Amino acid sequence: MKVLVTFHSYFRDLTGATQVLEDVPSGTTLGELVHSLQKRFPKLKSMERSTLMAVDVEYQTRDYQLHDGDEVSLFPPVQGG
């Protein structure tokens, strides 16, 4: 299934990408997706403990089961204000 991943803030700099379209097996979790992205983008791995994950407009945890067409966002800690 296809999952669109968007990087926000300096995660764009770490990955050199704004968005990547991923093809993942059915049943893949958000944690597994992030793990595979960290392999491809080693600088993302260095931010592992500061990575926030969302699907559509809601925060999700690593065990979230992805669905075809999900829009995933990865970003560093937020800093509004």
Added chain:
Amino acid sequence: MKVLVTFHSYFRDLTGATQVLEDVPSGTTLGELVHSLQKRFPKLKSMERSTLMAVDVEYQTRDYQLHDGDEVSLFPPVQGG
């Protein structure tokens, strides 16, 4: 010695007066002055526990020793805001 007493807020209504000029013996305390005013204005006596006392622009307690020319203010609890 002469002391000018001003009543604020509904203490004016209780006494029927805005100001009274009092002639008191040297050494009189603020408490003694207020006591004598409560005799003259019985409705003021009923507010005894809710009476705030100031000399010039500072709060004072009953044992404050009055001076000639002091400007005393008596008023109910404040309600700014």
Added chain:
Amino acid sequence: MKRWLRIQWDPIDEAALAHERTISRGIGAVIYFLGVVREREGEANISAIDYEAFEKMAARQFEKIFEAVERRWPIESVRVVHRIGCVHVNEPSLWIEVTAPHRGEAFAACQFIIDEMKKVVPIWKRPITETSSANLDRTARPGTNH
């Protein structure tokens, strides 16, 4: 700490007050508080509150509050306006502005000013109901047809 107090009969002009604000490049937080006259005062519906101040003492007591604020928090400026006379429901009787490097101290100082004011500043209120409003002569501003 910059301090600025006005006890005034005129309506509080929020736009003008905001326009007059100056802040240094170290300021991160500005708080405004508006105290507004509510329709409900205790059990009764009112149409206005008639505020009275012992102005000279009110100014001194505010000054002492400002001194306490300065001792406790790194506040850059405090401005306070308290209106007196007849203030109708929905109109502000009190306007406070606090500017500070960080919001924590700005919120703390602003609440402190209000709390202390309600304890020590000699201002009193008289609720005006529809029936009592015929009897408002004594609230007239001196020298004006208020």
Added chain:
Amino acid sequence: MKRWLRIQWDPIDEAALAHERTISRGIGAVIYFLGVVREREGEANISAIDYEAFEKMAARQFEKIFEAVERRWPIESVRVVHRIGCVHVNEPSLWIEVTAPHRGEAFAACQFIIDEMKKVVPIWKRPITETSSANLDRTARPGTNH
């Protein structure tokens, strides 16, 4: 509870926002908070902050904060404006207004909104120093000569 959110590139127009305020006759307290960009960001002196938002998610997260406010306090209205793009030192990046019957709940809700925003609303900042400001192309507003 009335809720109103704007995430905008344009400068925050305090006067217009204050002018648009409507309050019922039960309101006793209005609080405004302005978050202003400070010159000092950590160890460095900056000239501006470039704010970026994931807008759709930011709107949803603010909505959840507003829902939490409504559950906890009797607030009449909340209005929030967060500016994005390049905000210079001394300019506000955040404007919040809370109206409520009493000041206690208004102060509590206003601080809660800021605290929660800083935890969950996807907005990020990039400090702009004099030397980095030549490199501001990507902060340009889409479709304008910003």
